[in-house]
Amino acid sequence: MKVKYGSGGKPRGFFSSIFRGVVVLALAGLLVFTAVFIYYYFQYEKVVDDRLAAGPIFNSVAQIYAAPHEIRTGQHLTAGYIAQQLRTAGYNSNPELGKFELKGDNILIKPGRQSYHSTDGATINTQDNIVQSITAENGVALRSYELEPLLITALSEDKGRAKRRLVTYKEIPPHLVQAVVAIEDRRFFEHSGVNFVRIAKCAVVDVVSHKMSCGGSTLTQQLARGFFLSPDKKITRKLREIMISFQLESHFSKQQIFEMYANQINLGQRGSFSINGFGEASQAFFGKDIKQLDLAQAALLAGMIQRPNYFSPYKHPERALERRNLVLDSMVETTAITTTEAEHAKAEPLKLAPPNVDASEAPYFVDLVHDQLVQRVNDQDLAHQSLRIYTSLDPELQRVASEAVDMGMKNVDEMVRKAHKKGATDITYPQVSLVALNPHTGQILALVGGRNYGVSQYNHATAKRPTGSIFKPFVYATAYAQSVEGRSLPEGGTFTAVTKLNDVPTTFTFDNGRQTYSPGNYKDEYHGVVTAIYALAHSLNNATISLGQQVGFENVAALGRASGISAARGTPAVSLGSYDATPVDMAGAYTVFANNGVHLNPWMLASVRNANGDIVADFAPEARQVLDPRAAYLTQSLLEGVMNFGYGTAVRKLGFTAPAAGKTGTSHDAWFAAYSSNLICVVWIGNDDYTDVKLSGAIAAAPIWAEFMNRAVKLPQYSDTKPFTPPDGVTNYRIDTASGLLADASCPNAFTAAFLNGTAPQSTCSRMGESPQTLVQDLYGNTAPAPQPVPQ
Numbered sequence: 001m002k003v004k005y006g007s008g009g010k011p012r013g014f015f016s017s018i019f020r021g022v023v024v025l026a027l028a029g030l031l032v033f034t035a036v037f038i039y040y041y042f043q044y045e046k047v048v049d050d051r052l053a054a055g056p057i058f059n060s061v062a063q064i065y066a067a068p069h070e071i072r073t074g075q076h077l078t079a080g081y082i083a084q085q086l087r088t089a090g091y092n093s094n095p096e097l098g099k100f101e102l103k104g105d106n107i108l109i110k111p112g113r114q115s116y117h118s119t120d121g122a123t124i125n126t127q128d129n130i131v132q133s134i135t136a137e138n139g140v141a142l143r144s145y146e147l148e149p150l151l152i153t154a155l156s157e158d159k160g161r162a163k164r165r166l167v168t169y170k171e172i173p174p175h176l177v178q179a180v181v182a183i184e185d186r187r188f189f190e191h192s193g194v195n196f197v198r199i200a201k202c203a204v205v206d207v208v209s210h211k212m213s214c215g216g217s218t219l220t221q222q223l224a225r226g227f228f229l230s231p232d233k234k235i236t237r238k239l240r241e242i243m244i245s246f247q248l249e250s251h252f253s254k255q256q257i258f259e260m261y262a263n264q265i266n267l268g269q270r271g272s273f274s275i276n277g278f279g280e281a282s283q284a285f286f287g288k289d290i291k292q293l294d295l296a297q298a299a300l301l302a303g304m305i306q307r308p309n310y311f312s313p314y315k316h317p318e319r320a321l322e323r324r325n326l327v328l329d330s331m332v333e334t335t336a337i338t339t340t341e342a343e344h345a346k347a348e349p350l351k352l353a354p355p356n357v358d359a360s361e362a363p364y365f366v367d368l369v370h371d372q373l374v375q376r377v378n379d380q381d382l383a384h385q386s387l388r389i390y391t392s393l394d395p396e397l398q399r400v401a402s403e404a405v406d407m408g409m410k411n412v413d414e415m416v417r418k419a420h421k422k423g424a425t426d427i428t429y430p431q432v433s434l435v436a437l438n439p440h441t442g443q444i445l446a447l448v449g450g451r452n453y454g455v456s457q458y459n460h461a462t463a464k465r466p467t468g469s470i471f472k473p474f475v476y477a478t479a480y481a482q483s484v485e486g487r488s489l490p491e492g493g494t495f496t497a498v499t500k501l502n503d504v505p506t507t508f509t510f511d512n513g514r515q516t517y518s519p520g521n522y523k524d525e526y527h528g529v530v531t532a533i534y535a536l537a538h539s540l541n542n543a544t545i546s547l548g549q550q551v552g553f554e555n556v557a558a559l560g561r562a563s564g565i566s567a568a569r570g571t572p573a574v575s576l577g578s579y580d581a582t583p584v585d586m587a588g589a590y591t592v593f594a595n596n597g598v599h600l601n602p603w604m605l606a607s608v609r610n611a612n613g614d615i616v617a618d619f620a621p622e623a624r625q626v627l628d629p630r631a632a633y634l635t636q637s638l639l640e641g642v643m644n645f646g647y648g649t650a651v652r653k654l655g656f657t658a659p660a661a662g663k664t665g666t667s668h669d670a671w672f673a674a675y676s677s678n679l680i681c682v683v684w685i686g687n688d689d690y691t692d693v694k695l696s697g698a699i700a701a702a703p704i705w706a707e708f709m710n711r712a713v714k715l716p717q718y719s720d721t722k723p724f725t726p727p728d729g730v731t732n733y734r735i736d737t738a739s740g741l742l743a744d745a746s747c748p749n750a751f752t753a754a755f756l757n758g759t760a761p762q763s764t765c766s767r768m769g770e771s772p773q774t775l776v777q778d779l780y781g782n783t784a785p786a787p788q789p790v791p792q
Contacts, residue, residue: 058164058166058263058264061154061155061164061166061386062154062155062373062386062387062388062389063151063153063154063155063387063388063389064151064152064153064154064155064366064369064389064391065116065149065150065151065152065388065389065390065391066149066150066151066152066391066393066394066395067149067390067391067392067393067394067443067445067606068116068117068146068147068148068149069085069146069147069149069150069394069717070144070145070146070147070717071124071131071134071144071145071146071147072131072143072144072717073131073132073133073134073143073144074130074131074720075130075131075716075717075719076129076130076716076719077126077129077130077131077716078105078126078129079102079104079105079106079107079124079125079126080102082107082109082124082126082147083100083102083107085147085148085150086098086100086107086109086147086148087100088150088289089147089148089149089150089151090148090151090289091109091148093289093291094112094114095112096112096113096114097111097112097114097115097148098110098111098112098115098148099112105125105126105127106123106124106125106126107123107124107126108121108122108123109121109122109123109124109145109147111148113612113613114611114612114613115148115613116148116149116388116390116607116609116613117146117148120136120137121136121137122134122135122136122137122142122145123135124145149390150395152361152362152366152391152393152395153283153361153362153363153366154280155366155369155370155373155389162273162274162276163270163273163274163275163276163280164263164275164276164277164279164280165277165279165280165282165283165290166263166277166279167259167262167263167277167278167279167290168259169255169256169258169259169262171279171290171291172258172259172262172278172290173290173291173293173298175293175294175295175298175299175331175336175337176262176278176290176293176298176301176302177258178331178334178336178337179295179298179299179301179302179303179327179328179330179331179336180219180258180261180262180302180305181219181334181336182302182327182330182331182333182334182336183302183303183305183306183326183327183330184219184222184302184305184306185218185219186334187218188218188219188220188254188258189254191218192246192249193218193220193221193242193245193246193248193249194218194220194221194242194245194246195218217241218245219257219258219261220245220248220249220257220261221241221242221245222261222265223245223248223257223260223261223264224241224244224245224248225241226264226265226266227244227260227264228240228244262277262278262279263276263277263278263279264276264277265277265278265305266308267280267281267284267301267304267305267308268281268304268308268309268312269308269309269312270284270357270454271357271358271361271363271452271453271454272363272453272454272457273357273363275308278290278301281301281304282297282301283353284353285297285300285301285313285352285353286351286352286353287353287354287360288353294345294348295328295337295341295344295345296324296328296345296346296348296351297351299324299325299327299328299331299345300313300320300323300324300327300350302327303320303323303324303326303327304320304323306323311323313350313352314352314355317350320350321350324346325346328342328345328346329342356402356403356406357453357454358402358405358448358452358453359398359399359401359402359403360399362393362395362398362446362447363453363457364447364448364449364450364453364457364459364461365391365393365398365444365446365447365449365604367449367457367459368447368459368461368462368604369389369391369604369605372604372605373389373605373608376605376617376619377608377616377617386610386611387608387609387610387611387616388608388609388610388611388613389605389607389608390605390606390607390608390609391604391605391606392438392443392444392445392603392604392605392606393444393445393446393447393604394445394446394717396715396717397436397445397446397712397715397718398445398446398447400446400708400711400712400715401434401436401446401447401448401708402448403707403711404434404704404707404708404711405432405434405448405451405704405708407704407707408432408683408703408704408707409432409451409704411703412429412430412432412685412695412700412704413429415695415699415700416428416429416430416693416695419694428687428689428691429451430685430686430687430693430695431450431451431456431460431685431686431687431688432448432450432451432460432683432684432685432704433448433449433450433459433460433461433463433583433682433683433684434446434447434448434461434583434681434682434683434684434704434708435447435448435461435583435584435586435587435602435681435682436587436679436680436681436708436712437587437588437591437600437602437679437680437681438678438679438680439590439591439594439595439600439675439677439678439679439680440591440594440595440600440678441600441621442588442591442600442601442602442603442621442622442623443602443603443604443606443621444584444587444602444603444604445679447461447584447604448461449461449462458688460583460684460686461582461583461584462582462583462584463582463583464567464580464581464582465580465581465582465583465669465684465686466577466578466579466580466667466668466669467565467577467579467580467581467586467665467671468576468577468665468666468667468669468671468697469539469576469577469663469664469665469666469667469671469697470577470586470663470664470665470671470672470673470682470697471560471565471568471574471575471576471577471579471581471665472536472539472544472575472576472577472663473536473593473635473638473639473663474556474559474560474563474565474589475544475547475548475551475556475575476532476536476544476547476635476638477559477592477593477627477631477632477635478548478551478552478555478556478559479495479499479532479547479550479551480495480630480631480634480635480756481559481627481628481631482495482551482555483495483496483631483634483756483759484628484630484631484756489550489551490550491550494756494759495532495547495551496532496755496756496759496760497531497532497533497634497637497638497641497735497753497754497755498531498532498533498735498740498753498761499531499532500529500530500531500532501529501530501531501532501535501540501543501544501546501547502528502529502542502543502546503521503526503527503528503529503530503535503540503542503543503546504526504528504542505518505520505526505542506518506542506545506546508545508549508572510553510570510571510572515571517545517571517572517573519541519542519545519572519573519576520541520542521540521541521542526540526542527540527543530543531740532547532638533637533638533641533751533753534641535547536638536639536641536642536646536663537638537641537642537645537646537647537648538646538647539646539647539663539664539666541575541576544575544576545572545575545576547575548572548574548575549572552570553570553571553572553574553575554570555570556568556570556574556575557569557570557571557574558570559626559627560574560579560589562599562624562626563588563589563592563599563626563627564581564585564588564589564599564601565579565581565585565586565589566581566585567579567580567581576667577665577667578667583682583683583684584602585602586671586673586682587602587673587680587681587682588600588601588602590673590675590680590682591680592626592627592632593632593635593636593639593661593675594636594661594675594680595632596629596632596633596727597625597626597627597628597629597631597632598623598624598625598626599623599624599625599626600621600622600623601621601622601623603619603621603622605619606618606619607619629727630727630729630730630756633724633726633727633730633754634730634754634755634756636661636724636754637661637724637732637752637753637754638753639661639662639663639674640659640660640661640724640752641751641753642661642662642663642664643660643661643662643674644751645751646664647664647696647697647698647702648660648662648663648664648672648674648698648702650698650699650702650703650706651674651702651703651705651706651709654702654703654706654707654710655706655710656706656709656710656713658676658677658709658713658721659676659677659721659722659723659724660674660675660676660709661674661675661724662674662675662705664696664697664698664701664702665697665701666695666696666697666698668686668687668690668691668692668693669684669685669686669687669693670684670685670686670693670695670696670697670699670700670701671683671684671685671697671701672697672698672701672702672704672705674705676709676713676718676721677721677722677723677724678718678720678721678722679709679712679718681705681708681709683701683702683704683705683708684701685700685701685704726754729756729757730754730755730756730757731754731755731757731760732752732753732754732755733752733753733754733755733760733761734750734751734752735750735751735752735753735761736749736750736764736765737749737750737751738765739765740761741761741763741764741765742760742761742762742763742764742765743764743765744764744765744766746765746766747764747765747766750765
C-alpha cells in the first residue's frame with residue numbers, strides 16, 4: 001500500500017487523527033462542563049428555592065410613628081405648613097392613608113381607611129399665619145384636630161443593627177434607576193444576569209495587577225453576593241455568584257431584581273446603624289421619602305454604591321460631589337439625561353439632612369419602644385412584622401431636645417476642662433440625659449439618653465442614679481399633705497411657706513436610735529433659722545432633714561414610692577434624695593406637682609396596628625391620685641420660689657420668663673427638674689464611673705433645661721404657657737422677704753407664696769410686732785377683713 005505524505009513529510013491521516021482527537025476532547029470537555037453546569041445549576045436552584053421558601057426576601061420590619069400633631073385654634077400656623085406635614089405623612093401619595101386639598105388659606109383633610117384616626121375629616125382655616133377655625137365634616141366647630149402621625153424610623157432588623165425601609169419598584173424614581181444602571185451595570189436590562197465581556201476584561205486586569213480589585217459584577221451578581229455569599233474575593237465565589245445570578249434571572253423579572261437590589265444594597269453607616277437600601281438612605285442622607293429624590297440626590301446615592309464610607313457625603317463631601325458628577329456624566333453617556341440637565345444637577349449643593357441621628361430618629365427612644373413592644377406584646381417575632389407602632393414622641397420637640405443637649409454639653413465640657421490642670425489628658429467628660437413629658441398625660445415627648453448614640457447606646461434616661469436634691473420637694477409635700485389633713489407639726493403650728501426651720505449642723509438619729517446621720521450643707525454654709533420657702537429655694541440640707549424628721553421619714557418615703565421612686569426608704573437620707581431613680585422616673589414623679597396630685601406613669605407606646613390599620617393592641621396610661629390637689633399646688637408654689645429667687649434663677653438669666661416651677665439637684669451628679677404649664681423636663685449630668693462631676697445642677701443642668709425650654713416655647717404646640725392656677729381652698733399672697741408677714745406698699749421686697757386658706761400670716765410687714773387683734777381694731781374696728789390675695 002502506498003502511503004501519501006503531506007507537504008511537511010507527515011502522513012495525511014495523521015492530521016485527521018489529531019483533529020478527530022481534538023474534537024473528541026472538546027466534546028468530552030463540553031459534556032463534562034455541561035454536566036457540571038447542570039449539576040451546579042440545579043444545586044443552586046435548590047439553594048435559591050430553599051431561601052425563597054423560608055419566607056420573604058426581607059424581614060417585614062415594624063414602623064415607628066410619632067404622636068399625632070394636634071392643631072388648635074389660635075396657633076401660629078399656616079395651611080401650607082399643615083399641608084407639608086400631611087404630605088410628609090404620606091397623604092395624597094397613598095390615598096388609602098388619606099388625602100388633602102389646599103385652597104389658599106384653607107385645607108380640607110380626609111383620612112383614609114388605613115389612617116391612625118377614624119375617617120372623619122375636617123377643614124382648617126388659617127389667616128395671617130394663625131389657625132382661625134377648625135370645622136368637622138358635619139359642620140361642627142372643633143377646638144382641635146390631630147394630623148396623621150409622622151414616621152420616625154423602622155425597628156432594627158437584627159443584632160447587627162441594620163436598618164432599611166422597604167420600597168417597591170414603582171416607588172423608585174426613574175432617574176434613580178437610570179443613575180444606578182449608568183454607573184454600575186449599563187446592560188442590566190439586556191443581559192441574562194452575567195456580563196461575560198466585563199468579567200473577561202476584569203480578569204485580565206486582575207492578572208496583570210496581581211490584585212482582585214476589578215469589578216465586573218452585574219447588579220444581579222451583586223444581589224446574589226449580598227444574599228447568599230461571603231464578601232471574600234475568590235474565583236470559586238465568583239463561579240457560585242454566576243450560578244446564583246442565573247437562578248435569580250430565571251425566577252424574577254428585571255424589575256423585581258432591581259427592587260431587591262434597591263432594598264438590599266448597603267450605603268454606609270448612620271450612628272451605630274448600617275444603612276441598607278435606597279429607602280433608608282433617602283431618609284438618612286436627605287430626610288425625605290425616596291419618591292421625592294431629585295436628580296442630583298439620586299446620582300449621589302448611586303455613586304455611593306461602590307464605596308459607601310469612602311464616598312460618605314458627611315465625612316468626605318468633596319469626594320461625594322466628584323463621584324456624583326461622574327454618575328451624572330455617565331447618565332449623559334447612556335442618554336438617560338441631557339447635558340443641560342446634568343449641568344443643572346451638578347450645580348446643586350449636597351443639601352444633606354442634619355447629621356444628628358439623635359435629633360432625627362430618637363434612637364434611645366426607639367430602643368425603649370422596641371423593648372416595651374417585645375415585653376408587652378410578648379412575642380419577639382411580632383416586633384418584626386409589618387406593624388405600625390404609634391408612640392408618644394413629638395419629632396419637633398425631639399429635635400429641640402437634641403440640639404439643646406449638644407449645645408449645653410459643649411459648655412459643660414469647657415467647665416470640666418477648666419477644672420483640670422492645663423494639658424491634662426485623663427479628663428472624664430460626663431454623660432447626659434434629657435426627658436420631656438406632657439405633665440397632664442404623662443406621654444414622653446422627647447428623650448435623649450446620652451451624648452452620642454453612635455458612640456454609646458447605653459440609655460442614661462433609664463439608668464438609676466441618686467436623685468439628690470430634686471427629691472427634696474417630696475419632704476415639703478408630705479408636710480403640706482399633713483396640713484391639709486389638719487395636722488400640726490410636732491414643733492407647733494400648721495406647716496406653711498413661712499414656717500421656721502433650723503438650718504444648723506445636726507446629727508440625726510434613726511432606727512430606734514441605733515444609727516446616726518450627720519449631713520452637711522453645700523459648701524458647708526449654714527443659715528440658722530429660715531423659712532421653709534427659703535430652705536427649699538436654696539436647697540438647705542439640714543433644714544430639709546429637720547422638716548423630714550417632724551413629718552416622719554417613712555411618710556416621706558411612702559409619698560416618694562407612690563410617685564414612682566420605688567427605692568425610697570424611711571431614713572434621714574431620704575430627705576436628700578440618696579435613693580436611686582432614673583430621669584424618666586423623676587419626670588414622672590414631678591407630674592404629681594404639675595397635675596393636681598395625680599401621678600402619671602411616663603409612657604411611650606400608644607397603639608400597635610397592622611399594615612391595614614387594624615388595632616393589634618392599645619395601651620392606656622396609668623394614673624393615680626397620690627396627693628391632695630391643694631398640697632400639690634402648695635408644693636408647686638415653693639418650687640416657683642426656687643425658679644424666681646433660689647438656685648433656679650439661672651434659667652431666668654438665660655431668658656426663660658414663662659411661669660415655671662422646679663428644683664436643682666447636686667450630689668455626685670447634677671440634676672435639674674422643672675416644668676411649665678405644658679412641659680416637664682428633667683436634665684441629668686453625671687459620670688458613668690460614679691465619680692463626682694464637681695458641677696452643681698444650677699450651673700451644669702439648668703442651662704440645658706433653659707436652652708431646651710427657650711426653643712420649645714417657640715414651637716406652636718408649646719407656645720401657650722399659662723400661669724399656675726390654685727385649686728379651691730388655696731390662695732396666693734405677697735409676703736415680705738424680711739419679716740415673712742403680709743407685704744404692703746411700705747415693704748417692696750416681697751415674693752408670692754401660696755397658703756392653705758386660713759393659714760396665711762395675719763400681720764403686715766409695716767405693723768410687725770403688733771398683735772393681729774390690735775391691727776384689726778386699729779384699722780377696721782372689730783370686723784377683721786380677710787388678707788388680700790394676689791390677683792390671679
